[in-house]
Amino acid sequence: MNLLLSIPPTSVILLRTGEHITLVLIAMIVATGMGIPLGIIMSRYPKLANPILLVTNAVQTIPSLALFGFLITVPFLGGIGKRPAIIALILYALLPIIKNTYIGITQIRKGVKEAGKSLGLTPLKILFLIELPLALKVILGGVRIAAVICVGIATIAAAIGGGGLGVFIFRGLSTVDNTMILAGAIPSAIIALLVDWGLGWLENNLTQTDTKKKKNKQKVFIFLFAFVSLIFIVFSLINKPQKQIVIGSKNFTEQIILGEMIAQQIENNSNLTVDRRFNLGGTFICHEAVKAQEIDGYVEYTGTAFTAILERKPVSNPNLVYGEIKEVYNEEFKLEVMPSLGFENTYAILIRGEDAKQYNIETISDVAQYTPEWTAGFSYEFLAREDGYSGLSKTYDLQFAQQPKTMELGLMYRALAEKNVDLVAGNSTDGLISVLDLYMLKDNKNYFPPYEAVPVFNQETLKEHPNLSPIIQQLSGQISSQEMQQLNYLVDHERQSVNKVVEDFLNEKNLT
Structure with missing residues (x-):
């Protein structure tokens, strides 16, 4: 490389x-x-x-x-x-x-x-x-x-x-x-x-x-x-002329790719220019920013919006989750939730591949007997969310040797691979999973809700630019989970620029 x-x-x-x-x-x-x-x-x-x-x-x-x-x-x-x-x-x-x-x-x-x-x-x-x-x-x-x-x-x-x-x-x-x-x-x-x-x-x-x-x-x-x-x-x-549309993202690779994809889609199909505000931190920062029109839009995940923003109990029905957030976002936050981009990025409970083989572990239930001797690593958001650590540990009776370590998402994968921790909660479409030979445990009790990727935009922005919504919705259903993981892999492992990876993908899909 x-x-x-x-x-x-x-x-x-x-x-x-x-x-x-x-x-x-x-x-x-x-x-x-x-x-x-x-x-x-x-x-x-x-x-x-x-x-x-x-x-x-x-x-x-x-x-x-x-x-x-x-x-x-x-x-x-x-x-x-x-x-x-x-x-x-x-x-x-x-x-x-x-x-x-x-x-x-x-x-x-x-x-x-x-x-x-x-x-x-x-x-x-x-x-x-x-x-x-x-x-x-x-x-x-x-x-x-x-x-x-x-x-x-x-x-x-x-x-x-x-x-x-x-x-x-x-x-x-x-x-x-x-x-x-x-x-x-x-x-x-x-x-x-x-x-x-x-x-x-x-x-x-x-x-x-x-x-x-x-x-x-x-x-x-x-x-x-x-x-x-x-x-x-x-x-x-x-101090260049102010951009017309501001696109934000959270602070991990997939979000930056999706933010760039929305930005290029707008620039390729309209006379609008885009100001990119990526790496904004977690869910709540992006949510507050789009509500206040500090940014005009970003990509959210339905399960995250349902549990973290609306504070609902996790459910497994994707249509119910999407319908609920679309209605509440529209009425309470004046935000438009657009159709899914085509893939779901659920939480992935990960262990090292060598441990999965050694202990013959396939599901989260299987790992429960080993966790009393293991150390876990989770993000700050996962520890605080309704669909995060507290509910997961109760559902699967996970007991760890010590309190889970808190760290940034990208650092967790490296910490797991280098045996600083033994189990982490990552994202199912991350490219580093295969690069570092990590094993994704099956959620055999269906604890996690659906996490479909959906663009969220401020309604005032869409009213001001009526051609914006159909341009963005051209991306609906265009990205599969495998394709998203490949895009993440190209950026995380191959070290290709986000701009090039997104440009090549949109050309391949004939969206330019």
């Missing part, structure tokens, strides 16, 4: 790098504009220092992924995309800027300030002519720390459709592709190093003695000019 196949094109890497820089630049400009004045206010009113530092310290303790997820549901400021990502970065950047500004000003000797007063300087002039110049090195140190923090945290923005280099990292995690992960991690690290060096150089040049300042003044202005020029270049790359 040629690992070069999994390296994204240079143009895509540059685009994501531009997005990443833009997120950080906007966040830093706003955070600096807020942080320095707050630090000055704290130095003037010491009673405010503890409350402000308490709040900013508290923000720093919140895990970044949790903060990004929380912002999805916040009105006006939240949602998905770049806006909530920038707000999260601003919140993380504030503490070092505020704290360093406060410390820099308060550490100036009182005698220096008194000298300014004796010369008849007003408090404002003392601030700008004495305090800020003397505290500049410390303040710039805070800005430098904040910028490096932002570069790292900005990779999480991809989880809520904010773009940036995190797109490659999340994509690599979902496909267990180290090359893809490095495609995001290495440029991010380079940006962080350049930001640290650049701001350090600026800090040194702006805080030198008057003689040296004169010698380096021209260099500083050149640096600032180049920096501002970079901002305009980045904005020209990123």
Whole structure:
């Protein structure tokens, strides 16, 4: 296998790098504009220092992924995309800027300030002519720390459709592709190093003695000019005309393939353009996003909608499940549930192929006698869902040696193959099942409901673009379970690009 196949094109890497820089630049400009004045206010009113530092310290303790997820549901400021990502970065950047500004000003000797007063300087002039110049090195140190923090945290923005280099990292995690992960991690690290060096150089040049300042003044202005020029270049790359249709997806290979398939189908059969917001996380993020028209549509699974969104007890009748979600989605959520794409992706309880042969295991019932000595690995969503672990363990009387480990879907397969866990809950159409020689146990008690793949779209979008629904419904019944597994295999194992795999499939089906 040629690992070069999994390296994204240079143009895509540059685009994501531009997005990443833009997120950080906007966040830093706003955070600096807020942080320095707050630090000055704290130095003037010491009673405010503890409350402000308490709040900013508290923000720093919140895990970044949790903060990004929380912002999805916040009105006006939240949602998905770049806006909530920038707000999260601003919140993380504030503490070092505020704290360093406060410390820099308060550490100036009182005698220096008194000298300014004796010369008849007003408090404002003392601030700008004495305090800020003397505290500049410390303040710039805070800005430098904040910028490096932002570069790292900005990779999480991809989880809520904010773009940036995190797109490659999340994509690599979902496909267990180290090359893809490095495609995001290495440029991010380079940006962080350049930001640290650049701001350090600026800090040194702006805080030198008057003689040296004169010698380096021209260099500083050149640096600032180049920096501002970079901002305009980045904005020209990123601020393209807004796309008309936004297609989302969850954060695993099959969802990205299906999202790309919907996107190409729209672009091939209409004059509409598509903005792709893939790797958005789990079911609830996509559901809230399509309800709020942050995205216009995505592909859902009927059993997931029935049990996770509608919170119904699992049932095995596919027509009943489809009819129920179509009716409730239409009336309660103002969403249109379209006909199935033709395949079902049910939960797959997986063990290693060698264990299946050694213990002669074929069904989930067969495995129950071995689980007291085994360790399980499940996704966060599977542990929380109505049709997930709690119901499965009761139905089949599964008792494990310890609490199941929680991990991302792509990592679970690798953990199972490498004997870090002994049983996982995956997806029946995943390409890694055959690649890693995993064995799918039969659901002999029919515990899992049907999981037919169905496009879900906001009704307002369909009203605005009446030709959209028939275009998407051309995909109905076109994908079998075997074909979906093959598509996943081509991306996960053969490392082919999602764009090419989807384009070839649509050509084969004469849908272009």
